[in-house]
Amino acid sequence: DAGITQSPRHKVTETGTPVTLRCHQTENHRYMYWYRQDPGHGLRLIHYSYGVKDTDKGEVSDGYSVSRSKTEDFLLTLESATSSQTSVYFCAISEPIEASSYNEQFFGPGTRLTVL
Amino acid sequence: DAKTTQPNSMESNEEEPVHLPCNHSTISGTDYIHWYRQLPSQGPEYVIHGLTSNVNNRMASLAIAEDRKSSTLILHRATLRDAAVYYCILRAHNTNAGKSTFGDGTTLTVKP
Numbered sequence: 001d002a003g004i005t006q007s008p009r010h011k012v013t014e015t016g017t018p019v020t021l022r023c024h025q026t027e028n029h030r031y032m033y034w035y036r037q038d039p040g041h042g043l044r045l046i047h048y049s050y051g052v053k054d055t056d057k058g059e060v061s062d063g064y065s066v067s068r069s070k071t072e073d074f075l076l077t078l079e080s081a082t083s084s085q086t087s088v089y090f091c092a093i094s095e096p097i098e099a100s101s102y103n104e105q106f107f108g109p110g111t112r113l114t115v116l
Numbered sequence: 117d118a119k120t121t122q123p124n125s126m127e128s129n130e131e132e133p134v135h136l137p138c139n140h141s142t143i144s145g146t147d148y149i150h151w152y153r154q155l156p157s158q159g160p161e162y163v164i165h166g167l168t169s170n171v172n173n174r175m176a177s178l179a180i181a182e183d184r185k186s187s188t189l190i191l192h193r194a195t196l197r198d199a200a201v202y203y204c205i206l207r208a209h210n211t212n213a214g215k216s217t218f219g220d221g222t223t224l225t226v227k228p
Contacts, residue, residue, distance in 0.1 A: 043160070103165075103207055104162045107158075108159055110159055
């Protein structure tokens with residue numbers, strides 16, 4: 001299994017509080033991603049990173065910010081959590097190989113966040 | 117971005133083959149067809165990918181239509197552990213994988 005951990009694995013918080021989720025990898029992959037998954041639906045990209053301090057927005061980035069100060073860590077912050085951000089959050093990594101069709105993503109175990 | 121269309125759900129009996137279809141009529145010439153699956157309470161995992169030719173690996177086979185507008189993931193002998201949501205995704209090689217979209221996928225139920 002790819003070395004990806006997420007912390008915390010479960011969190012319950014109250015509306016209006018800040019929350020930070022951490023993704024840690026030991027694979028030295030260049031790309032890192034944060035997704036959210038709501039019940040019965042697929043994953044939606046929040047933010048991604050293509051290198052240290054290089055990040056960009058995904059399709060559902062409002063209300064979220066990210067930081068990547070080291071290759072191995074990608075942090076997702078909810079500045080002021082809302083009930084609509086109750087979801088399961090997945091981190092993923094990838095390292096596409098030049099001149100190859102290889103472009104696999106590896107996913108972490110997920111963090112279940114509940115905002116009351 | 118090109119999108120894929122999959123049935124919401126399918127059922128199979130254990131130890132029988134399963135054919136999971138995917139339509140991608142707007143696929144571009146540089147898009148690879150990737151399949152991922154998500155077991156209950158886990159993150160998605162890679163299954164297989166291909167461009168034009170059919171592909172086989174230890175998990176599954178991928179059959180790609182000649183016009184590339186559709187593909188089929190084949191599980192040769194379904195087991196209870198294959199019960200999962202299967203996602204068909206289009207992805208250009210050597211690019212930001214996050215640019216590809218996970219739809220809602222097909223929920224596969226395997227009956228003993």
